[in-house]
Amino acid sequence: MGKVKVGVIGCGSIAKNRHFPEYEAHPRTEIIAVCDIVPDRANAAAQRYGARAYTDYIELLKNEEIDVISVCTPNYLHARITIAALEAGKHVLCEKPMATSLDDAEKMNEAAAKSGKTLMIGHNQRFVPSHQRAKQLIESGEVGKVYSFRTAFGHSGPETWSVDGRESWFFKKDQAVIGAMGDLGVHKADLLRYILGEEFVEVGAFVETTAKKNTDVDDSAACILRTASGIIGTLTASWSYAKEDNATIIYAEKAVLRLEDDPTYSLIIHHDDGKTDTVKLGSIQTNESEGQHDSEVISHFVKCVEDNEEPLVSGVEGLKSLKVILGAMESNATRKIIRL
Structure with missing residues (x-):
């Protein structure tokens, strides 16, 4: 062939x-x-x-x-x-x-x-080894019932790595339409749907433009989400973090899973009996490490x-993740909790 x-x-x-x-x-x-x-x-x-x-x-x-x-x-x-x-x-x-x-x-x-x-x-976040391992731990029932989560994706903004710098399309409403939520937030909405194996049914959000001047797209957002079974958690996306944050923490019945929250160990498992497992897996891609390894x-x-x-x-999966982000934007605009 x-x-x-x-x-x-x-x-x-x-x-x-x-x-x-x-x-x-x-x-x-x-x-x-x-x-x-x-x-x-x-x-x-x-x-x-x-x-x-x-x-x-x-x-x-x-x-x-x-x-x-x-x-x-x-x-x-x-x-x-x-x-x-x-x-x-x-x-x-x-x-x-x-x-x-x-x-x-x-x-x-x-x-x-x-x-x-x-x-x-x-x-690409679905392919990160720590994220795949967390999905397996939840699916197998090893960590018990999941209660809540918090996930973040933030860095200092597209101007530091886009080819056009501060003139980038990312800051132009007519071309980007959505700012940090479309750039970063949608990744985490997709990741949590994947790891938890559930759909989000409600979202509430504050979406702001606080860090970047001369733009009308969002650069900071905080959302609260609820799944069909009642798992609740927070998702933040921002272009205003001096140091990149790409961490996800899952709080479950028998363990707390810390994903990409430590520079050495991409997965840390705090068990309910007091024991802690640290696991080194392939690291997540950051904007600083672009092109250094296969996503x-x-x-x-x-x-x-x-x-x-x-x-x-698939495109069907992409649509479901997009729905969460557009729901967050609607929540901010209407100041209401949105049913997805």
Whole structure:
């Protein structure tokens, strides 16, 4: 079987630090086309990977050699480009949040179903070893009933790593639509749904713009969430943390699980008998460590395409996680608890 031919649309930081290096490292993929509205950016990527450069994604999608597309554009373009790519007969890996409205997300899933092609959303947190271990511990019943959780994802903001710095699309409401909640909060909503194996049914949130000047997108948010079985917890997302925080803590009947909360041990288990287990697993990717190790997103996506399997983070899963974030935004706007 020949190599899977890849087209990457959007040559900014997420493409540079994750998609390009992971496709390049994969033994069965070849980057043959790249696209960016900034010609220099597209040309630089094309030269680096021996690909053809485009400045119009419609033209790129006409290239029949391409098997799969990575959508690495500003949020407002995710749905439009993904649907066009699926209709062009390509498999799609779309960055998160998958869309900026539930209607758009549903249309993406409809396009995937109609085309019979794979649609995966780039929620890399599901692939982190400590997160997978926590899911196993909960599923097996080893830690007993889960009562509550707290999860955070915060760093100093996109200007420190986006290719456009402070001029980045992340700060532009018409292009980002949602700020820190779309960038970081949606990752944690997806992660908790995955680890707990339950859907959230209610959300209440305060969503603010406090740290970044000259922007009308949110940069700090605190949410309280409740699952179907009554597990309650908090989720915070922020672009105002001087030091990155990516920790999740699960409080259960027989143990407290601390995930990515310690620089040495990615999983710490405090048992109810007073014993503590410390586990070293592969560390979580941070913005400081971009490109240093495989997030497993690309390798999982390629495997699903080759074996015709449903991805761990399908478009349907992406929609459910997006629903939590949009519910949080609605809660802040209405000052009410929102039923999801």
